[in-house]
Amino acid sequence: MMPAAGTLKYDERAVSRLRALYGRYGYSQYRMRKFEEYDLYVRNKSFLISDHIITFTEPSGKLMALKPDVTLSIVKNSKDTPGYVQKVYYKENVYRVDQDSGSFKEITQVGLECVGDIDTYSICEVLLLAVESLREISDAFVLDISHLGIVSAVLEGAGVAEEHRAAILRCLGEKNAHGVAALCAAAGVDAGHTASIVKLVTTYGEPQQVLSALEELPLCDSGRAALSELRSVLAVLEGEAPAGSIRIDFSVINDMNYYNGIVFRGFLEGIPSGILSGGQYDNLMKKMGKSSGAIGFAVYPDLLESLSMPQKEYDIDVVLLYGEGSDLSAVRRAVRTITATGKSVTAQKSLPGKIKYRQLCRLTESGVETVEEHA
Amino acid sequence: MLNIALPKGRLGERVYAMFEKAGFACPSIRENNRKLIFENEECGVRYFWVKPSDVAIYVERGAADIGVAGKDILLEYQPDVYELLDLHTGVCRMAVAAMAGFRDDVRRRLRVATKFAGIAEQHYASLGREIDIIHLNGSIEIAPILGLSDVIVDIVETGTTLRENNLEVVETIVDISARLIANKANFKFKNEPIERLVASLSAQIEENR
Numbered sequence: 001m002m003p004a005a006g007t008l009k010y011d012e013r014a015v016s017r018l019r020a021l022y023g024r025y026g027y028s029q030y031r032m033r034k035f036e037e038y039d040l041y042v043r044n045k046s047f048l049i050s051d052h053i054i055t056f057t058e059p060s061g062k063l064m065a066l067k068p069d070v071t072l073s074i075v076k077n078s079k080d081t082p083g084y085v086q087k088v089y090y091k092e093n094v095y096r097v098d099q100d101s102g103s104f105k106e107i108t109q110v111g112l113e114c115v116g117d118i119d120t121y122s123i124c125e126v127l128l129l130a131v132e133s134l135r136e137i138s139d140a141f142v143l144d145i146s147h148l149g150i151v152s153a154v155l156e157g158a159g160v161a162e163e164h165r166a167a168i169l170r171c172l173g174e175k176n177a178h179g180v181a182a183l184c185a186a187a188g189v190d191a192g193h194t195a196s197i198v199k200l201v202t203t204y205g206e207p208q209q210v211l212s213a214l215e216e217l218p219l220c221d222s223g224r225a226a227l228s229e230l231r232s233v234l235a236v237l238e239g240e241a242p243a244g245s246i247r248i249d250f251s252v253i254n255d256m257n258y259y260n261g262i263v264f265r266g267f268l269e270g271i272p273s274g275i276l277s278g279g280q281y282d283n284l285m286k287k288m289g290k291s292s293g294a295i296g297f298a299v300y301p302d303l304l305e306s307l308s309m310p311q312k313e314y315d316i317d318v319v320l321l322y323g324e325g326s327d328l329s330a331v332r333r334a335v336r337t338i339t340a341t342g343k344s345v346t347a348q349k350s351l352p353g354k355i356k357y358r359q360l361c362r363l364t365e366s367g368v369e370t371v372e373e374h375a
Numbered sequence: 376m377l378n379i380a381l382p383k384g385r386l387g388e389r390v391y392a393m394f395e396k397a398g399f400a401c402p403s404i405r406e407n408n409r410k411l412i413f414e415n416e417e418c419g420v421r422y423f424w425v426k427p428s429d430v431a432i433y434v435e436r437g438a439a440d441i442g443v444a445g446k447d448i449l450l451e452y453q454p455d456v457y458e459l460l461d462l463h464t465g466v467c468r469m470a471v472a473a474m475a476g477f478r479d480d481v482r483r484r485l486r487v488a489t490k491f492a493g494i495a496e497q498h499y500a501s502l503g504r505e506i507d508i509i510h511l512n513g514s515i516e517i518a519p520i521l522g523l524s525d526v527i528v529d530i531v532e533t534g535t536t537l538r539e540n541n542l543e544v545v546e547t548i549v550d551i552s553a554r555l556i557a558n559k560a561n562f563k564f565k566n567e568p569i570e571r572l573v574a575s576l577s578a579q580i581e582e583n584r
Contacts, residue, residue: 174457176457178461251457251559267559269564271437271560272437272561273559273560274559274560306437
């Protein structure tokens with residue numbers, strides 16, 4: 001039996017809705033082991049958000065790791081089949097180092113992956129599901145979409161050398177226009193191309209406005225193709241989300257060694273960091289010896305804990321006190337009678353400290369007597 | 376309501392004057408008292424004074440929508456925030472300093488005393504120089520005098536403290552100034568007032584340059 005929505009925590013409710021959503025779109029659940037061979041993560045360390053991994057040795061002597069990531073496991077087990085897209089969703093716990101405390105944390109991740117013969121429809125569907133995922137949790141959301149093909153084309157057109165790219169991309173991620181300008185000056189990028197890179201930082205917002213502003217960028221053929229793909233995808237998404245909730249924003253930067261094409265991040269009002277993150281990662285597929293493409297995203301429901309939830313008025317509805325000599329069957333009957341009315345009850349021999357109850361009852365020989373009741 | 380974290384002290388006061396000119400006034404902030412939070416409902420703004428090194432934490436965690444933090448703090452802690460503007464105030468530099476006449480002996484590890492371990496580590500890693508970090512919380516200048524370290528990595532404003540202690544700047548690592556930072560999520564949901572503030576601050580900066 002599904003628990004009533006009211007008894008579930010916000011994040012638990014979200015997880016259950018997301019699973020139902022992905023199921024409706026034909027995504028099947030992908031279950032995996034808690035651990036993988038360490039080698040998989042070492043080979044793709046920079047793909048991982050945290051590069052610290054919990055390892056242990058199996059009795060056979062093989063070095064294993066508690067999963068710090070889900071995508072790598074799915075990609076590893078995928079097969080290249082022309083014309084076919086494997087669509088899976090997952091709800092898994094991953095183990096990463098918390099940046100603030102420096103200690104390991106168990107994080108719940110719900111997400112989906114489309115792996116195989118990816119076309120523009122697949123990209124649209126994943127983005128649509130990202131929008132729907134956010135909407136399942138809250139109406140106040142924003143999905144920022146970027147296209148790494150455009151970013152890459154602008155940087156290449158400007159002749160930015162490899163050693164300066166990471167710093168410029170970091171500034172792009174920070175919306176740091178003054179930083180980009182300073183780095184471009186140091187890297188010897190001319191004024192015109194510097195202006196193009198700065199434009200990526202300062203141009204964001206409503207898709208139609210941004211798309212027309214992007215037309216002015218001097219883009220090579222691959223950049224034009226990327227812009228055209230972004231335009232097609234946004235045309236499909238138009239009308240699928242409330243006005244102002246889908247935006248183009250090039251500060252969404254994922255590692256270009258793994259990601260290419262469209263990347264995106266979702267935000268909910270009241271949660272200080274992105275709750276959804278995803279993108280197309282054909283480059284990772286190539287690195288892992290696959291010829292197919294892939295796109296997917298992950299939602300971090302643990303972050304929903306920071307949404308302000310109404311404080312529970314009472315810890316429990318009824319505290320039922322019984323004595324040393326009470327008839328145990330009578331206690332059981334009294335508990336059953338109270339739970340049958342839909343109330344929660346804790347049977348205790350003495351009043352537990354610091355518990356806030358709605359009603360205090362005592363089991364006597366004549367039955368259950370109310371000692372104290374709060375309105 | 377736009378929540379703004381300002382660094383306690385002279386820099387915060389200077390920056391508040393810029394915010395006030397931008398239309399985000401909160402007269403009660405100028406009252407001489409020990410309150411830490413000030414609100415002006417009319418302008419839709421709430422200010423709070425926090426320790427300068429904590430501003431980025433308030434903003435990253437969303438308790439403040441925007442704030443003003445030194446570039447030194449942003450480089451050291453690398454918070455996941457937007458850096459919207461260089462306010463061109465609180466200007467100084469992060470530098471390596473040593474006793475006057477110091478010569479680096481590259482045959483051995485360089486002992487570096489600093490409050491900014493991350494910046495020092497990154498700087499010397501980029502040079503391929505092996506170092507031993509000595510983390511101190513204050514009076515860093517004493518370390519080379521007492522032989523605790525070979526050099527220090529610290530903020531230099533006028534250089535007076537260094538000179539008075541017979542120290543000199545060996546090299547500048549990076550120029551520092553105050554930056555306007557914003558929480559990434561709140562930036563989306565309070566975009567209009569933040570953009571309005573940024574536009575006005577940019578105009579003020581241009582005017583003063």
